[in-house]
Amino acid sequence: MEEIYQEYIIELYKNPRNYGEIPDSERAEVSNPTCGDRITLFLKIRDGIVQNAKFTGHGCAISQASASLFTGFIRGKSLEELSGVGKEDVLSLLRIDLSRNPTRMRCALLPLDALKKLLKDVLP
Amino acid sequence: MMWRKGAMPPTWREKMLDAKKIRKDFPVFDTGIIYLDSAATSQKPRQVIEAVSNFYKTKNSNVARGLYRIAEEATMAYESVRKKAASFINAREAGEIIFTRNTTEGANLVMRGWGEKNMGKGGKVATTMLEHHTNFVPWQVLAKRKGAEFAVAEITDEGLLDEADLEQKIRGASLVAVSAASNVLGTMPDTKKICRIAHDNGALCFVDAAQYAPSIPVNVKEMGCDFLAFSGHKMLAPFGAGVLYGRHDILEDMDPLLYGSEMIREVHPDHSEWAEIPHKFEAGTPAVDAVVGLGAAMDYLSSAGLENIRNHEMELVKLMLERLSEIKGLEILGPEDPGRRGALVAFTVEGVHPHDISAMLSEDNVCVRSGHHCAMPLHTRLGVAASTRASVYLYNTKEDIDALAESLHKVEKLFK
Structure with missing residues (x-):
C-alpha cells in the first residue's frame, strides 16, 4: 500500500493542480458514498475541443491526485477523444497499482466518473 | 493504573482479563492482523x-x-x-x-x-x-x-x-x-x-x-x-x-x-x-x-465476565487516548473520560483524509474503520466529513494500541 502513497501523490494532494472553478463552463458533480469524496469537474469547450479543465471538491489523496492529473490530461482533447478515455488512462496517469484495492480504485476513478456524467448528461 | 504483581489483591487479580490467552481462541489472529474494528464486527472464537x-x-x-x-x-x-x-x-x-x-x-x-x-x-x-x-x-x-x-x-x-x-x-x-x-x-x-x-x-x-x-x-x-x-x-x-x-x-x-x-x-x-x-x-x-x-x-x-471485559476495554481506551494525543494535528471526537465512553475512539488528523489514514494503517496490518460510520447527521453536527475509528474488545492488548500509535506516527511523517 505504501507504494500507493508515493511522494508525488502526496504532493498533489497538498498542492493540487487545476483546482478551481471555470466560469461559464460545463460541469458535473460526483461523489463516493463510502468515503464522502466529492468532485466537480469543469470543462470549457470551444469548437469541440477542451480549452480548459479544472476541478473542485474534497477527498482522499488518491481522488485528489487523480483529479489533478486527469484535468491536465483531458485539456486540448477533442470531444471524440474524450469519449474514448477510460480506466486505463487514469491508472497510467497515476502510475500506482490498485488492482488489489477495489475501494481505492473507486477513489481513483472518481474524476473519470465525473467526465462520463458530463458527457452523458450535460453535453448533447 | 499500574499494579505490582505481588501487591494485587486476589479479588482484583480475578477481575483481570488475560487477553493474550483469550487471543488464542481466535483463529483469525493467526493471519497477523491487529484488529481494531470490533465496533463494526467482532472476531469469532473457535468455540463459536x-x-x-x-x-x-x-x-x-x-x-x-x-x-x-x-x-x-x-x-x-x-x-x-x-x-x-x-x-x-x-x-x-x-x-x-x-x-x-x-x-x-x-x-x-x-x-x-x-x-x-x-x-x-x-x-x-x-x-x-x-x-x-x-x-x-x-x-x-x-x-x-x-x-x-x-x-x-x-x-x-x-x-x-x-x-x-x-x-x-x-x-x-x-x-x-x-x-x-x-x-x-x-x-x-x-x-x-x-x-x-x-x-x-x-x-x-x-x-x-x-x-x-x-x-x-x-x-x-x-x-x-x-x-x-x-x-x-x-x-x-x-x-x-x-x-x-x-x-x-x-x-x-x-x-x-x-x-x-x-x-x-x-x-x-x-x-x-x-x-x-x-x-x-x-x-x-x-x-x-x-x-x-x-x-x-x-x-x-x-x-470471561462482562465486567472484566468492560474493565479491560476501559484500560485500553485510556491508553489509546494517551497515545493518540502524541500525534500532531490529531483531534479526538467525544468525551475524554474513558469511564464515559464505550470501547472506541474516533478521531481526525489535520490535513489527512480518514480514508488515507486507514489505508496506510492497513500497510502495517492495523485494521481501523474510516468514513462516517453510518452516522452522517452526527458528522455534520461535528463539522467533519468523516473520521477514523479504532475500537477494542476482549482480545485486544496494549501491544495493539502501541502498533496503532506507531503506525499513526508514520502517517504523520508522510503527510507532514
Whole structure:
C-alpha cells in the first residue's frame, strides 16, 4: 500500500493542480458514498475541443491526485477523444497499482466518473 | 493504573482479563492482523465456529417442524438460545426475545409492527443526534409516512447528549429512540433516566444497544426500556443473528413485520391467525446456525465476565487516548473520560483524509474503520466529513494500541 502513497501523490494532494472553478463552463458533480469524496469537474469547450479543465471538491489523496492529473490530461482533447478515455488512462496517469484495492480504485476513478456524467448528461 | 504483581489483591487479580490467552481462541489472529474494528464486527472464537460447525455435522434440520430426533434437537438448541438471551439481558421471559438478523431489523420490526399501528398524524418521535442510521432513518421514515413530527435532540460540544434538550423533545412524543452507546463518540447516555422521562410523558422507549451489549451487562428490567435491540455479530456470534427485546404486553399488541410460514397459528382461505409471541415475529426459516453460534458466544462472554471485559476495554481506551494525543494535528471526537465512553475512539488528523489514514494503517496490518460510520447527521453536527475509528474488545492488548500509535506516527511523517 505504501507504494500507493508515493511522494508525488502526496504532493498533489497538498498542492493540487487545476483546482478551481471555470466560469461559464460545463460541469458535473460526483461523489463516493463510502468515503464522502466529492468532485466537480469543469470543462470549457470551444469548437469541440477542451480549452480548459479544472476541478473542485474534497477527498482522499488518491481522488485528489487523480483529479489533478486527469484535468491536465483531458485539456486540448477533442470531444471524440474524450469519449474514448477510460480506466486505463487514469491508472497510467497515476502510475500506482490498485488492482488489489477495489475501494481505492473507486477513489481513483472518481474524476473519470465525473467526465462520463458530463458527457452523458450535460453535453448533447 | 499500574499494579505490582505481588501487591494485587486476589479479588482484583480475578477481575483481570488475560487477553493474550483469550487471543488464542481466535483463529483469525493467526493471519497477523491487529484488529481494531470490533465496533463494526467482532472476531469469532473457535468455540463459536465449532458450535456452528457441530450443528451442521450433527443436528442440521429445520426448526419447529420435524418430529424426528435431530429436528427436535435443532428446535431445542434454537429455543435454548432464546432462554439464554433472556437471562443475558434479564428479560422476564424467553417470549420477549425475538431473533432478528441484526439491530437494524429490530428497529424496523418496531417501526412497522408498533409504529405503523400506533403513530398517527400529529404524533411525534424523538431521537438524538448521536444515533447510528439504524436508530435514525426508520423513525424519520415513520414520521414522514404518518405526518408525525421527527424531533432530534442536540449534543453538547463535548459530545455528550444534551439531556435538557432531549427532555424538551420528548414532550408530546409517543416513542423515544436512543442508543445506549454511540458508535462514533462512544458517549453513553443515561438510558434508565431517559426511559423514565419517556414513560412520564406517556412515550415508549427503544434502546439501540449494538455497541453496549457486547461488553456491558444489560438489565432491561432495571433500565425500564420497552424495546432493546442488538446484533450478535458484534459480540462474537456469526452474522445473521440479532436480538430484539420487547415488553410482553406491547409485543402482544404488535403487528408482524413479515407474513408467511412459521408465524401463523391457523390459515384459512379467507383469514389467518398469528402464532404466539415471539413466533409471530419470526416468519420463515430462521438462521438457526447463527442463533446456535449466538448461544455459544453468550456462553463465552459470560465465562470471561462482562465486567472484566468492560474493565479491560476501559484500560485500553485510556491508553489509546494517551497515545493518540502524541500525534500532531490529531483531534479526538467525544468525551475524554474513558469511564464515559464505550470501547472506541474516533478521531481526525489535520490535513489527512480518514480514508488515507486507514489505508496506510492497513500497510502495517492495523485494521481501523474510516468514513462516517453510518452516522452522517452526527458528522455534520461535528463539522467533519468523516473520521477514523479504532475500537477494542476482549482480545485486544496494549501491544495493539502501541502498533496503532506507531503506525499513526508514520502517517504523520508522510503527510507532514
